[in-house]
Structures are given as structure tokens and as C-alpha cells.
Amino acid sequence: xxxxxxxxxxxxxxxxxxxxxxxxxxxxxxxxxxxxxxxxxxxxxxxxxxxxxxxxxxxxxxxxxxxxxxxxxxxxxxxxxxxxxxxxxxxxxxxxxxxxxxxxxxxxxxxxxxxx
Amino acid sequence: xxxxxxxxxxxxxxxxxxxxxxxxxxxxxxxxxxxxxxxxxxxxxxxxxxxxxxxxxxxxxxxxxxxxxxxxxxxxxxxxxxxxxxxxxxxxxxxxxxxxxxxxxxxxxxxxxxxxxxxxxxxxxxxxxxxxxxxxxxxxxxxxxxxxxxxxxxxxxxxxxxxxxxxxxxxxxxxxxxxxxxxxxxxxxxxxxxxxxxxxxxxxxxxxxxxxxxxxxxxxxxxxxxxxxxxxxxxxxxxxxxxxxxxxxxxxxxxxxxxxxxxxxxxxxxxxxxxxxxxxxxxxxxxxxxxxxxxxxxxxxxxxxxxxxxxxxxxxxxxxxxxxxxxxxxxxxxxxxxxxxxxxxxxxxxxxxxxxxxxxxxxxxxxxxxxxxxxxxxxxxxxxxxxxxxxxxxxxxxxxxxxxxxxxxxxxxxxxxxxxxxxxxxxxx
Numbered sequence: 001x002x003x004x005x006x007x008x009x010x011x012x013x014x015x016x017x018x019x020x021x022x023x024x025x026x027x028x029x030x031x032x033x034x035x036x037x038x039x040x041x042x043x044x045x046x047x048x049x050x051x052x053x054x055x056x057x058x059x060x061x062x063x064x065x066x067x068x069x070x071x072x073x074x075x076x077x078x079x080x081x082x083x084x085x086x087x088x089x090x091x092x093x094x095x096x097x098x099x100x101x102x103x104x105x106x107x108x109x110x111x112x113x114x115x116x
Numbered sequence: 117x118x119x120x121x122x123x124x125x126x127x128x129x130x131x132x133x134x135x136x137x138x139x140x141x142x143x144x145x146x147x148x149x150x151x152x153x154x155x156x157x158x159x160x161x162x163x164x165x166x167x168x169x170x171x172x173x174x175x176x177x178x179x180x181x182x183x184x185x186x187x188x189x190x191x192x193x194x195x196x197x198x199x200x201x202x203x204x205x206x207x208x209x210x211x212x213x214x215x216x217x218x219x220x221x222x223x224x225x226x227x228x229x230x231x232x233x234x235x236x237x238x239x240x241x242x243x244x245x246x247x248x249x250x251x252x253x254x255x256x257x258x259x260x261x262x263x264x265x266x267x268x269x270x271x272x273x274x275x276x277x278x279x280x281x282x283x284x285x286x287x288x289x290x291x292x293x294x295x296x297x298x299x300x301x302x303x304x305x306x307x308x309x310x311x312x313x314x315x316x317x318x319x320x321x322x323x324x325x326x327x328x329x330x331x332x333x334x335x336x337x338x339x340x341x342x343x344x345x346x347x348x349x350x351x352x353x354x355x356x357x358x359x360x361x362x363x364x365x366x367x368x369x370x371x372x373x374x375x376x377x378x379x380x381x382x383x384x385x386x387x388x389x390x391x392x393x394x395x396x397x398x399x400x401x402x403x404x405x406x407x408x409x410x411x412x413x414x415x416x417x418x419x420x421x422x423x424x425x426x427x428x429x430x431x432x433x434x435x436x437x438x439x440x441x442x443x444x445x446x447x448x449x450x451x452x453x454x455x456x457x458x459x460x461x462x463x464x465x466x467x468x469x470x471x472x473x474x475x476x477x478x479x480x481x482x483x484x485x486x487x488x489x490x491x492x493x494x495x496x497x498x499x500x501x502x503x504x505x506x507x508x509x510x511x512x513x514x515x516x517x518x519x520x521x522x523x524x525x526x527x528x529x530x531x532x533x534x535x536x537x538x539x540x541x542x543x544x545x
Contacts, residue, residue: 011187014176014179017178017179017182017186017187018182018184018186018207020184020207021184021186021187067179067182068182068206068207068208068209068211069207069211070207070211070212070213071210071211071212074211075317075318079319086211087209089175089176089179106339107209109171109175109179111174111175111176111179
């Protein structure tokens, strides 16, 4: 399949500030032209980075987006050839928009009121 | 309501030089507006979190501190400060999880209206695998009263006074990590970082960049990496398995030990950095050298301050002491009334060889205390892989004495399958 499957770790309407402290995620497929062609919300039974990693590998996720990702999980996902865009802070809308445009990078801060 | 930016201006332009005051504090401090948005991060907290002042300003506090309790037990959500400190952890922008103590206070004006909330963040030492803090234990954390342990305890202050590299040799579970931490904590570097780095964890191509840093490369998409050496400046770095270091890296580390400088990838000029190196290994360094896995020049520099840690089976007189020590600590932790071991249990434990050394002993005692329902730990409370002699009372028909142990972490792995032991019978599973 062409396109890209993304998992965004969420906490409410924001990118989860801690990958290991959330049980919510949005999984979406982005086609080659930058369109979001499918999206589904996942609720895990508990806060667990292990569960999240397991899901990522089992569902052929290409890229994970989150706030803080501890190095153990970061390197594990990278080792499994999953791209990790971490240290992202912002609400889902702007993050997804920038992601679809292929312009989201690690460390991006997308809260409008931030001083960055 | 005053906007965050107005308050930030007031904060920055107040007649009091508050930013400077906070920056001079020896612990982390973050100042927030009434909505919990960052107005100021002091220098300590900027270093700890990895956020710059301008990056953090205006962000919700949870996206900057990123503690384990953000969103759950948040002082801001309670609309007030918290009287008691909270032990939690943060994950900083360098992806490190750091245990911290968080205290929150409110700054009010004369009319009692809240102007700012201030979080104070104190960095704590890493916890041991049993969940017990190791930092505040000092040399007392190294338990043992045998002659060989007394010798080790007597040389550690000398190790701590020096800046030379340290090499710790010993089997798994003999306390290499703890000793490295104690050397750091007892040294003048104790207020500076202690970084533990597992060299076997990273792909070889990333290893040197992670250690020494990497300059950003325009066009290639390579991000700048702030090396661990820079992060550990003034402190110590501990490498828990020497044999994970490739020869090329050993040669670069030799250069560092000789010159005190490192050179990030993509840069041509080395710069000085003050870091003390400590290494540990489970393997014999002589054997590693003979196999060509240890660079002779590197080994020569490491072998000056070398400490060989004895396995538990060679510390006979420490065994009852350690059993009693851990039984007491776990009884307190699990709120049990355990006072000690029955003679049968003690006899079994005295004969067990402890291939996982003190770590395994601690795990066995943790399991035993957890499953105990009386004031004495019985053979039935011991993990099944600890062999019971057939002559031991109440042990007939149980696990064979030669049953191999599954390793030092087994009790924890089995905790979820705790056996029915209330009858005092052990069943081999």
C-alpha cells in the first residue's frame, strides 16, 4: 500500500505530553497527496508505552507522533524501523495538518500562545 | 484577565530582578500564570528539561515539565499549591527519564489574589530496581560486613577523591552499578550529573554521535545531537558493560582520557569537557584483552583503579546479614509482620548458590516476604527454583535439588503466578 500510517499519541485534544502516560491514540492513513484518508481513535486499557509499541508494530504503523518519548521506547521503535516524531506539543488539528503536509518535525511546538 | 504575555512582561520588568533570582537558585523553578502557562523557566530547569526560555514561554506546564503525574494529580488542577512535595519523574527533551521531587507554591499579592504559581523541581537519584532510593543511602547502601566487603568499603573514598577512570569487575548482581553510583555520590562531582549509558543498546553508527555529539548538517536532514559527554559535564559517566564498547570507540575514549577533549561528529576542533569515566564488566578483562576485544592502551588506563567484586558465594558471613536486612526492608514496604526465617528456610537459603548474587537474593526475599502469611518465612514461601533438600522437614516430594534456577529476575516474573502456599506446602510448577 502506498501512503503512510501514523499513530498520534493523544491526551484529550492534545498530543500526549508523555508517550508512556496516555491510553489514547489516533491512527490515520495519509495518502501520497497529503490527504487524510482514514482515521480511527484507539483507547488502550491502561497507560503503557509497551502496549502502545506493541500496537504500533502489530498494525504496521510507519510513524509515531508524541510529546516525550523515553529513550528506551524511542530506540526500540527506531530499531523496528518506525519513524518517531517526538517532543511535539500542540493540539491535534494543527499537528495533523502539518503532518499531512510533510512538515512536522521533532520538537515542533504548535500551541498558538507559545513564545517559540 | 491579564494575558500571559503581559504577565511575562511584568515578570521580566518588575523592579525586582525575579528572573535573575530564580536563575541563581540551586534547584529547578518554573513560574506559571493563572492558566498554568509557562512564564519563566530558571536556568536549572532549562538544563534539566532541555527547553529554552523562548520555547517554553506560553506553553501549558504539562508540555514542559512532562511529569508522570501531569494531568492526574496536578497542583494546577487543584487550583492551589500543594503542602507536600510529590516524588515523580520527568522525561526531558533528550528522552531521559529523571526522578524528581516536585513542590508547588502560589505567589499572591497583598489582597490574596494569586499572581503566579511556582513549581520547584529537585532532581533525585535513580531508584534501585527494588524501588528503594539509592542516593541518600551513602556508603551504607553497600551492605555487608565480611572482610572482603570491608576492604572494598575502605578503598571507595580513595576512588571518590580521584578523577581517574574506574573499572569494576564482577558477576551480575554483585553491585557494580551501586558502587559506581556511590563513587560518584561520594565525590566532589556529586552535585553534577551521573549518566549511565548502555553501549550495547545503540547501533554502532549512532554510538559516537550519541556520546560525543554531532553538528547539524544542512541539506542532509541530520539533526544536531548534544552528546552525553556534554550532558555529563562536571559529573561522571558510567558504562555498565565494557565489552559492549567497540574497539574504535575504545580508542576514542583513550584519546579523551589522555587529552580531556572530545570532538563531535561534523566538527574539526575538539573541546575540553570534564567528565569522569567509570566502566563495569561481568567478563574477565584479561580474557577480553586476549581475545582482542579490549584495546591494550585503553585497558592500561582503566586498570589503575580496578575493583573486583566478590560473588555472594564467597561472602559467606554476609549471607544471614543480607537476608535479615532485605526481609526487614520488604516487610516494611509490604506492611507485613515478617520477623525472620524459619530454621528450615534458612537452611535452604544457606545452601543455595545464588548465581544472580545479591540481586537474586533480594528478589528471593522480596518474593518470600510478599507470599508470607506468618511472622516467619517458611520453605513454602521461597520461589520454586530454590531447591529443597529432601531431608528438610515438610519438603518430601518437592523440587529436585539439582533443579536449575531460572535466573536472577525470576521471582518477579513469577509473582503473578503466586502459588497457593497457605498450607505451607511447596509445589513444583
